[in-house]
Amino acid sequence: MRILVVEDDPILADGLQVGLNLAGMTVDRVESCADARAALATSVFDAMVLDLMLPDGSGLDVLRDMRRAGDRTPVLLLTAMDETPDRIRGLDSGADDYLGKPFDLDELSARVRAIARRGAGRAAPCLVAGGLTLDPASLSATLDGMALALSRREFAVLSALMERPGTVLSKSEIEDRLYGWQEEIESNAVEVHIHHLRAKIGRGAIETVRGLGYRIRTAS
Secondary structure, eight states, X not given: OEEEEEOOOHHHHHHHHHHHHHTTOEEEEEOSHHHHHHHHHHOOOSEEEEESEETTEEHHHHHHHHHHTTOOOOEEEEESOOSHHHHHHHHHTTOSEEEXXXXXXXXXXXXXXXXXXXXXXXXXXXXXXXXXEEETTTTEEEETTEEEOOOHHHHHXXXXXXXXXXXXXXXXXXXXXXXXXXSOOOTTHHHXXXXXXXXXXXXXXXXXXXXXXXXXXXXX
């Protein structure tokens, strides 16, 4: 899951990035309205955590511009302005959820998972494909009821495939889920992760579609 964090307080932004990384998410950070708009124009995110008070304007303006343009990226507003009228204004401007400062990082992570899940059209908290089950909340996986030991990157690759069953994901689409802007992408990283996953869940579980990418098999 790739998340955009828009927060100008460097200490809080650091904490958000660390906390969401520990929850298994890939995080990109910006600190202004202008940078948020640029990020949304060039990258696709599963959700966005958006502060309202930014150095060059209000996060609400970014949110309203997104919705007017048809951008349906799920948005969690994060702000110290936590009075009822502020929450109403944010939700009526197109936000999916609202969390006041200070906040608990575990709750924030759960809310981000929830809005991303709803944004993808899923109701169930776990991902299921055949005998495979992934729980994004606990970063745990099982195959036919038996626990699987997956690395963070392996879990992210498998999540990306299972979130879109039957859909072929290109190598670049998978890389976007694995790496933030500041991370170096190794040329064969996706292939290596797919190889390791096949060794753990069965070679036939992930199908290679020549010239296009990979997809998860939905039948057990």
